[in-house]
Amino acid sequence: MIAHTSRLQAFVKLGSFISDFCENHNLSENNRYSDFNDILVKAGQQNSWFTQENILFALEQWSFLLTEEQLTNWLSNYTFTNSKEVKTVGLVMAGNIPLVGFHDFLCVLLSGNKVLAKLSSNDTVLLPFLSEYLIQQDPNLEDKIQFAEGKLEDFDAVIATGSNNTSRYFEYYFGKKPNIIRKNRSSVAILTGNESKQQLTALGEDIFRYYGLGCRNVSKIFVPKNYDFDMFFNAIFEYKDLINQIKYSNNYDYNKAVYLMSEFKILDNGFLILKEDESFSSPIASLFYSYYENETELKQKLEEHRDDIQCVVSDLKVNNKVNFGETQKPKLNDYADGIDTISFLLSL
Template sequence: MPVQPHILDAFIKLGNFLRDFCENKQSETNPWAIKLNDAITKVGHQNGWFTRPNVINALVSWGELLTKEKINLWLSDYDDLDKGAQTTVAIIMAGNIPLVGFHDFLSVLITGNKVITKLSSNDSILLPFIAEFLIDIAPSLKESIQFTQDKLEGFNAVIATGSNNTSRYFDYYFGKYPNIIRKNRSSIAVLTGAETKEQLNELGKDIFQYFGLGCRSVSKLFVPKDYDFRVFFESIFDYQDIINTHKYANNYDYNKAVFLMSDFKIFDNNFLLLKEDVAYASPIGTLYYEYYDDLDTLNKKLLNDAQELQCVVAGSEISNSIPFGSTQDPGLNDYADRVDTIDFLLKL
């Protein structure tokens, strides 16, 4: 059975609204545009990382995805999307980037299920606004959407996103339910030295958008032993204004002081630190790098470490890689941790 028409229509109209809002096509008297502007202001006060440009970036991305054509194409690979009987799914959301849990929310509702959402305190304003908009379009959705800050009760399955540490608690409390429990993942880029300045400039988007706080944000480079970082620094110079954001600058300054006091060798262009390190996840304002001997060996390492990686940015030399500049533009079928959420929901 297809998606229930009123649900599909609500998300399509949400996409239309978000596109018009981000392109400044709405009248200043449009009540929904006024409400969204207020929500963006409030979430910026709530969470200093959620600057207006970053929130708008997230809204632009979702506006581009929520079209009839893209939603239908996404769901065309699945059978029996409307099973008739609703399942209640609890979603525990992260709050590292704006609307980071929206795909889970969309997936639960588009499959005809009910959702109980526990929001992160860092992002507790934007999704309730979107829910209010959807319910205005399709009032019956009011029975399918619930937000809570209390103990989760009355659910049949769980989707929880957190860290390696919180995942142990999620496993303990929710292990008896059908679940998707996500842990820390990182994204990396592999450079050969043959990249153009345009490609490296696009890589800057992968590094700096959302201040590097997302699991799709590149946090480490793999480079050949003779790699010249000057070309990389020159190519990402367009992103220098990030240092004018107070919270980013504080993290950059703190990490620089720690590295210098510890006598670590670092490269520094006054808005990004490069430190050699075998770890994948780097602190804010810092990009780790690691030298490789040959691409075949590196390919094997990355395949072996696939459970730790969200995105690998590279040319065609690396398996399962994506192009420079594309990590922050996932499609509807780009599932977090490569776990198919729709398939999981349809099997409940």
């Protein structure tokens, strides 16, 4: 049995609204979208990384997931009981990409619990707008969704997303409550040299979508010895206009200057810097690479660093594998850090 059918239907209606908005928001006669258009403008003014294109991309991905079929199939893997005590779950949300905390928000409400959300200062307008729409569809949600202005208080459990530094703060303040505390993760790609141009172009989507700011963005590639980087650079050339985004351009110029002054050997195509580096997380406008001797050793290395890796783009059989171009299109059961959020919430 799936609990809280009215909540599920509210999310289905939200998915339809988002789908219609993404398809028709530019049509002048559709004044019913003007408020949401204004919200997108405000979100971009608040966070200049949140371009209209990227916000619409994020919204579109959610419109594909918020259907009755998708939601029901996902939740059918869990056992819900109406007698379960309602808990208040604090959500500390990141602000690196648009609506990055929406999956946690969805999980809390569909598990029958209350949301107490602490929004990132970089992303304060999108989720409240969508919450208002949900409440219009299901007025019972009004006292189930709350946004915290100051410090999180009066909660039964917490899901907090941040950096390795903030995770120590989270563990100090939230450690005594049931919690999921997420740290820095990055995504990687394994290339063999046999990829098609189409695959490498799709990899550009994994690298550049949201300017590389998400944990599902590829920030490191593993390549065989004597790999021909010209194939890679030719395939991603269509993303060259990224350099026209001022913050991206500033990061590109800064990182290039640092690398050159440090006399690091780099590869550069005018909008992306490749640097040989063992680290997994590269700065904006940079992509780290490492050579590998054989697939077995590489898979072992990835397993040793599994807590640093969100997903792996490759044609090879590896854990957390994602197809080329698909990292920013997670499914409902693609849980961050591999922790089943619904199971956690149902166990409270």
